[in-house]
Amino acid sequence: MCPGTSLNTSIPQKKTPWSDTVNPKLTRRRFIKAAIFTGAAASSGAGWYMASAQSRQQGAVERLVSLNINGRTRRVDVAPQETLAHTLRYRLNLTGTKLGCNRGECGSCTVIVEGTTHYACSTLTHSVKGKEVTTVEGLRAADGTLHPVQQAFVDELSPQCGFCTPGQVMSAVALLNTNPRPSREEARQAMAGNLCRCGAYDHYLNGVMRASGQLS
Ligand code: FES
Ligand code: FES
DSSP: OOTTOOOOOOSOOOOOOHHHHSOTTOOHHHHHHHHHHHHHHHHHHHHHHHHHHHHHHTTTSOOEEEEEETTEEEEEEOOTTOBHHHIIIIISOOTTSOOSSSSSSSOTTEEEETTEEEEGGGSBGGGGTTSEEEOGGGSSOTTOOOOHHHHHHHHTTOOSSOTTHHHHHHHHHHHHHHOSSOOHHHHHHHTTTOOOTTOOHHHHHHHHHHHTTOOO
């Protein structure tokens, strides 16, 4: 139950006629516009409220944790049920990790934890304490040079809208770290957890093959 919601129904409430509460300038078109523009903020606010409420109930959990993100130690206040995607995006401002489905289906939130790809939306932040986490922001060299996979994706024009690209990059990097010259079929299987709404799968596969030096 939300705070402010009363269970006491014995006190009669004065009802305002519906027609008195409606702004005559509120047309259906204006209503839909307002819903679209405020929907994201409202939903992220609700998520934050739920995480905070849960943390209050389980106050015994240590919230201030040290995370190893892209080679840097980050001290951050983390709610007990908070996902890594939430922590990265909304506490550490690492917004390269995208949130698509937020339920482990699309792969747009893919990060590398201890060398293995993980869906950050389905990984509790507390479970990666002390582990090496790499996000797409951690791939570029200090002088700004792109990671070979990023450069290969650029060369092959892999991204279309680009929303799935960070996840595709992370899956490709994890693959080539363990299998530097994969067959196209091996690459296809390694990238299978990353959905692309634009259908640019062949472009991404070409990028993987180019990054592995098998395309000239
Ligand atoms: S946002 Fe994590 S898998 Fe879709
Ligand atoms: S490039 Fe648009 S979702 Fe993949």
